[in-house]
Amino acid sequence: MMDILLGRRSIRKYTRQPVPDAWILALLRAAMAAPSAGNQQPWEFVVIRDSSVTKHIPSFHPHAQMAPEAPVVIAVCGNLHNEKHAGMWVQDCAAATENLLLAAHAKGLGAVWLGIYPRESRLAGMKKLLQLPDHIVPFAVIPVGFPGEQKPPAERFDETKIHYNRW
Numbered sequence: 001m002m003d004i005l006l007g008r009r010s011i012r013k014y015t016r017q018p019v020p021d022a023w024i025l026a027l028l029r030a031a032m033a034a035p036s037a038g039n040q041q042p043w044e045f046v047v048i049r050d051s052s053v054t055k056h057i058p059s060f061h062p063h064a065q066m067a068p069e070a071p072v073v074i075a076v077c078g079n080l081h082n083e084k085h086a087g088m089w090v091q092d093c094a095a096a097t098e099n100l101l102l103a104a105h106a107k108g109l110g111a112v113w114l115g116i117y118p119r120e121s122r123l124a125g126m127k128k129l130l131q132l133p134d135h136i137v138p139f140a141v142i143p144v145g146f147p148g149e150q151k152p153p154a155e156r157f158d159e160t161k162i163h164y165n166r167w
Helices: 002-007 021-032 089-106 120-130
Strands: 043-048 072-079 136-145
Touching: 002 089, 021 043, 021 072, 021 089, 043 089, 072 089, 089 136, 120 136
Parallel strands: none
Antiparallel strands: 043 072, 072 136
16 A cells, blocks of 8 residues: 555656546546545546547646646546535545545556646636536546556655644
């Protein structure tokens, strides 16, 4: 398990090999297993396989050049109608996004977290592109595919950031 956590990296290059539907459902099952405030589970997901849709993402997201090359892009969204605890949908969707990324790595897939919320131009672009209703807020998009690049684990542990009992 620690290998999955410590070995996950942001992968921005993918092969053309399609990702099986069953694998996408497994990633979404992992995402929906995330903890959420009051068990509100405010997440919704849009699975995009159509390159005529994904090709537009870089027009409003400056770091999404890889999205049109990915066999699948998953949009993680918050459903404000399912929000029991105001504002907590953001944390809930972040937990779901991380679960999805870890599940992708565990299956040998590559993925990268591209933030949408709270950037206004990204929110507007994604809402328009996916024709989202007003109560659905795009949180992130995650290009997913078989990795076209390999990255070694990154050592990010920094003991100077650990404080005990008080600052």
